Amino acid sequence: MNKQFVAIVIVVILGLFGVFYFTKDSAEAPANGDNNSSSSSSEGSNNTIGDNTKKVVLLEFGDFQCPACGAYHPIVKQVIEKYNKDILFQFKNFPLQQIHPNARAAARAAEAAGKQDKYWEMHDLLYEQQQTWEQSTAVNSIFESYAKQLNLDVAKFKTDFASETVNDVINADFSAGTKAGVNSTPTFFLQGKKLEEPPQDLEGFSKIID
Incomplete structure (x- = not known):
């Protein structure tokens, strides 16, 4: 009986270890990027809008294919419009590739546009046209069409x-x-400071910024 109990305990422990390992792997997978990615030595993006001299910074980690991010986009634009002289808004990429397979490509498109000083124009276009490309299997062509729309050098963009x-x-x-x-x-x-329950409208953001 004791041997059976020990065997059960060992199986349970091994099972828990397996679950932990799988969960950890899944959580870290998007950071590795696509199959061609290398380990990053970059300091990350520096896409900001607003007054760089202000000490109030609102930072968003977003995913261009995320429906909730798309819903927040017009609210964030309202916040930027109201407080563009009072705060600095920064956007950083957090593509959840396991559930949003086109998210990294969209982030690439925005960063590539940024190299021609059109980051925010592409950022807005990606969110505004999210339903057009989110399920597409030809996103590269769609994003190239956006580059043309923004008068970018398409060859450089690609x-x-x-x-x-x-x-x-x-x-x-x-x-x-x-x-x-x-x-x-x-x-x-x-x-x-992380906003555990972020405001869902301009009024809510105003309450925590003012």
């Missing part, structure tokens, strides 16, 4: 889109988010 430099930036953002406790999108930080 090169930057596919580059390890851009991929490393996204990986670094994801790593920073993971270290900061981000596990879903969108996740907001105000003055470095």
Whole structure:
């Protein structure tokens, strides 16, 4: 009887270890990027809008394919419009590839556009057209059409889109988010403090910013 009990305990322990290992692997998988990614030495993105001299910083970790991020986008735009002289807004990439397979490609598109000083234009376009590309199997072509729409050098856009430099930036953002406790999108930080229950409208953001 004692031997049976010991055997059961060993099986349970091994099972728990397996669950832990699988969960850890799943959580870390998006940070590794696609099959061509390398370990990132980048410091991550630095996409900001607003007054760089202000000490009030609102940071969003977002996923361009995330429906909740898409729903928050117009609210965030209202916040930026109202407080563009009072705060600095920053967006960092946190593509949840396991559930949003086109999220990393979208992040690549935004970062590639940023290399031609059109980051925010692409950022907005990706969210506004989210339903057009989110389930597409030809997102590269769609994003190239957005590059044309924004009058980008499409050849350069395609090169930057596919580059390890851009991929490393996204990986670094994801790593920073993971270290900061981000596990879903969108996740907001105000003055470095995570908003556990982020406001759901402009009025709510105003209450915590003012």
